[in-house]
Amino acid sequence: MNTLAVHTAYTVPVGMMAALQITLLVLVAVGATAVVLIRAPVRQVLMLSIYGVLLAVLFLAFQAPDVTLSELTIGAVLLPVVILLTLAKVRKPEQ
Amino acid sequence: MTPPQRRWIFLVAGAGLVAFYLWGLSGLPGFGNYPGPYGFVILRVAVAQTNATGVVSAINFDYRGFDTVGEEFILFVAATGVATVLRRLRGERERPAVDEAADRDVPATSSAVRMVALLFTGPVVLAGWWLASHAQTNPSGGFQGGVMLATAFVLIYLSGEFLMVKRFNPADLTDVVEAVGAGGFVAIGLAAVAMGLPYLKNFLPLGQVPGAVSSSGTIALISFFVGIEVAAAFILIVGELLEQTLLIRHGGS
Numbered sequence: 001m002n003t004l005a006v007h008t009a010y011t012v013p014v015g016m017m018a019a020l021q022i023t024l025l026v027l028v029a030v031g032a033t034a035v036v037l038i039r040a041p042v043r044q045v046l047m048l049s050i051y052g053v054l055l056a057v058l059f060l061a062f063q064a065p066d067v068t069l070s071e072l073t074i075g076a077v078l079l080p081v082v083i084l085l086t087l088a089k090v091r092k093p094e095q
Numbered sequence: 096m097t098p099p100q101r102r103w104i105f106l107v108a109g110a111g112l113v114a115f116y117l118w119g120l121s122g123l124p125g126f127g128n129y130p131g132p133y134g135f136v137i138l139r140v141a142v143a144q145t146n147a148t149g150v151v152s153a154i155n156f157d158y159r160g161f162d163t164v165g166e167e168f169i170l171f172v173a174a175t176g177v178a179t180v181l182r183r184l185r186g187e188r189e190r191p192a193v194d195e196a197a198d199r200d201v202p203a204t205s206s207a208v209r210m211v212a213l214l215f216t217g218p219v220v221l222a223g224w225w226l227a228s229h230a231q232t233n234p235s236g237g238f239q240g241g242v243m244l245a246t247a248f249v250l251i252y253l254s255g256e257f258l259m260v261k262r263f264n265p266a267d268l269t270d271v272v273e274a275v276g277a278g279g280f281v282a283i284g285l286a287a288v289a290m291g292l293p294y295l296k297n298f299l300p301l302g303q304v305p306g307a308v309s310s311s312g313t314i315a316l317i318s319f320f321v322g323i324e325v326a327a328a329f330i331l332i333v334g335e336l337l338e339q340t341l342l343i344r345h346g347g348s
Contacts, residue, residue, distance in 0.1 A: 065234035066151045069226065073242035078329060081249055085336040 017061075024058040031055075041087050045080045052076030146301040147311035152230035156237075156317040160295040164280055167321060171277045174328040181335040204255070212254035219247045227322025231311035237318040241325025248330045252337065269327045269334070276324025283313050283320070 012020075031051040038044045052075030059068040124130045137154060147153040155163050227240025284295040292298055295313075302310030309315075 066236060066239070069235060069239035070242070073239055073246065077246050077249070078242060078333070081333060082336060085333070085340050089336070089340045 021058075021061050024054070024061050028054050028058050042084070045083050045087070048083070049076050049080040052079070142305050145297065145311050145314060146303075146305045146307075147231040147314050148306035149229070149231050149233055149235065151234060152236050152314055152318060153311070156230065156314045156321075157295070157297050160284070160317065163317075163321070164284065164295070167277055167280055167324060170325060170328050171273065174273065174331045177332045177335050181339050204253070209254050212250045216247050216250045216254065219243060219250060223247065223322075223326070227319060227326075228315070229308065230318035231315045232306050232308060237321025237323075238325050240318075241322040241327075242329055244322070244326035245329030245333065249333060269331050272323050273327035273331060276320045276322070276327060279320035280317055280324070283317055287313075 028051070031047070031054045035044060035047045035051050038047050052071060055075060056068045056071040059065075059071055129135075137158065138150065141150045141153045141158075142148055145153045145157055147157075223240045223243030223246075225240070226235035226243060227237045230236040230240075287296040287298045288294050290298055297312045297314065299312035299316065301312045304310060
């Protein structure tokens with residue numbers, strides 16, 4: 001497998017980088033499956049947030065720090081907040 | 096349509112999808128192999144041409160700046176749409192932001208949540224501002240910084256009262272900031288046109304040192320405008336949703 005390792009002052013051994021990337025890919029796949037399988041909406045949102053963090057770390061390991069920041073702020077924080085607020089609006093019984 | 100028929104249609108369609116998917120995958124370049132010349136060309140010339148060491152920002156706000164104007168207005172229109180859809184309708188009334196349930200106590204914000212939210216608000220504002228103003232030097236940019244600034248607003252809500260949030264979020268102000276952010280981006284592009292240059296051409300001095308905060312001409316300026324536009328847009332969206340959840344009820348008693 002050809003990794004994207006670039007040789008800089010901070011070079012990580014290629015094998016180590018590949019191991020990290022494969023681990024993160026597996027974790028992201030597990031996380032995505034968990035988001036789909038969890039049926040309780042609030043728990044699903046929490047899992048979605050964790051999945052966002054996993055995806056952000058994955059992007060970092062693939063040397064895309066810009067995308068990491070976007071995913072972290074949108075996927076892990078704001079999207080769950082927006083969904084939680086919507087759930088709160090929908091679930092609250094009217095008086 | 097009977098269930099067996101439906102199942103057959105699904106199986107045929109599913110098999111077709113899988114076949115197309117595998118066919119598409121087999122044509123992809125190998126993992127980590129980049130075939131095109133465009134990226135290599137940009138990597139070679141970008142720092143010298145723009146004095147921005149954050150090459151992704153140089154692409155977003157300069158080489159492909161026109162695309163980013165479009166994306167900017169997607170968010171602008173989305174925020175406008177949310178504000179329009181979530182306006183107070185006839186037959187809905189606003190009520191004070193207090194819990195009126197008679198059979199239980201108002202759940203107090205736990206001091207742990209309050210503490211964490213208070214601790215993080217300052218650093219989050221700082222980090223967001225830093226990201227929005229350092230697009231030209233680091234992996235960062237107006238979008239990421241703006242979203243982070245908006246999360247500070249969520250933290251203020253978590254740390255205390257909705258009324259505090261209302262004080263921090265005068266809707267008129269966020270509207271104006273959002274408009275200035277979106278308009279500023281377009282205006283920078285038009286300023287280049289007024290000088291007889293192509294739209295969004297980087298017309299400001301690029302600075303002497305690549306990677307300095309003052310370098311990169313319009314790239315830094317556009318990132319700043321994107322930052323305040325994105326922050327205002329997300330504060331507007333979350334604020335509208337908070338208002339829906341906490342204040343607005345159906346009419347009647």
